[in-house]
Amino acid sequence: MRHFLSVDQFTNEEFMMLVKRALDFKYGRDTFRSDRTAVNMFFENSTRTKHSFEMAEHKIGMHQVNFEVSSSSVKKGETLYDSVLTMQAIGVDVAVIRHPDPKYMDQLMNLNIQIVNAGSGSGQHPSQSLLDIMTIYEEFKYFKGLKVAIIGDISHSRVAMSNMMMLNKLGAEVYFAGPQAYFDRTFERYGTLMSVDDAVREADVVMMLRVQLERHDESEQDFTKEAYHQEYGLTRERFLTMKDSAIIMHPAPVNRDVELADELVECEKSRIVKQMSNGVYARIAILEWVLKGRYDELNSEKW
Ligand code: CP
Numbered sequence: 001m002r003h004f005l006s007v008d009q010f011t012n013e014e015f016m017m018l019v020k021r022a023l024d025f026k027y028g029r030d031t032f033r034s035d036r037t038a039v040n041m042f043f044e045n046s047t048r049t050k051h052s053f054e055m056a057e058h059k060i061g062m063h064q065v066n067f068e069v070s071s072s073s074v075k076k077g078e079t080l081y082d083s084v085l086t087m088q089a090i091g092v093d094v095a096v097i098r099h100p101d102p103k104y105m106d107q108l109m110n111l112n113i114q115i116v117n118a119g120s121g122s123g124q125h126p127s128q129s130l131l132d133i134m135t136i137y138e139e140f141k142y143f144k145g146l147k148v149a150i151i152g153d154i155s156h157s158r159v160a161m162s163n164m165m166m167l168n169k170l171g172a173e174v175y176f177a178g179p180q181a182y183f184d185r186t187f188e189r190y191g192t193l194m195s196v197d198d199a200v201r202e203a204d205v206v207m208m209l210r211v212q213l214e215r216h217d218e219s220e221q222d223f224t225k226e227a228y229h230q231e232y233g234l235t236r237e238r239f240l241t242m243k244d245s246a247i248i249m250h251p252a253p254v255n256r257d258v259e260l261a262d263e264l265v266e267c268e269k270s271r272i273v274k275q276m277s278n279g280v281y282a283r284i285a286i287l288e289w290v291l292k293g294r295y296d297e298l299n300s301e302k303w
């Protein structure tokens with residue numbers, strides 16, 4: 001049974017196969033249909049990931065079971081395991097789960113239901129990484145030697161974790177920049193720490209990250225938006241130092257005028273809206289991948 005849990009479960013070839021499938025779906029070169037049932041279980045808030053999985057499921061004809069934490073028996077104390085066990089028992093095939101525990105999936109591996117990780121605490125966000133890699137590939141068509149700057153609240157970001165691992169594996173040159181307090185020396189195995197000014201000037205891809213105040217403890221709450229923007233943000237002045245061919249990315253939601261100047265969110269160099277659109281096709285590729293595995297194992301229905 002296939003689960004989509006982390007970028008490190010994939011070889012470069014397998015991950016790029018998913019990118020190419022996503023592009024096939026985006027440009028109408030192929031289609032995928034499934035009459036299986038999905039549930040989207042979001043224990044943390046989401047706009048893009050939740051609704052683009054919903055859209056992907058609609059587009060390929062999957063059935064959906066609605067699950068809202070706020071009106072579920074989670075509010076009576078039901079555990080994650082028992083909630084997912086219930087989904088399995090009523091006949092759900094795929095559970096798309098976002099949860100604050102970076103290792104939430106470990107307890108679910110013996111269940112007979114396929115798990116798609118839609119974000120695990122500060123751990124992994126592999127579907128975001130797939131749509132980010134897809135967006136970069138569409139732009140540049142190569143990764144070896146491509147300079148990608150990941151800037152901002154790196155240590156609290158599951159997007160940063162998935163992307164630094166995958167970009168490094170694909171041969172990109174990864175730069176890190178931002179507050180020292182949001183950086184962990186262990187990241188240096190994937191890239192090089194430098195100043196925000198240098199990273200913005202050198203990069204082909206300037207990937208800004210949201211400051212995740214909800215994951216900060218009290219000692220990290222000493223934060224003013226204006227000061228952060230001037231010291232670590234993509235200001236108008238820093239934007240003007242970017243290479244002509246460089247692009248801006250951000251997983252969103254964006255704190256406008258904090259990590260990124262408001263006027264840059266939809267500027268010509270920005271691929272932020274494209275990232276959101278690509279997310280639907282990346283998630284179709286993920287659903288095809290997990291469902292194909294299920295059918296292979298059952299050796300019955302063809303996809
Ligand atoms: N990028 C991302 O994960 O956004 P959401 O939290 O809105 O899903």
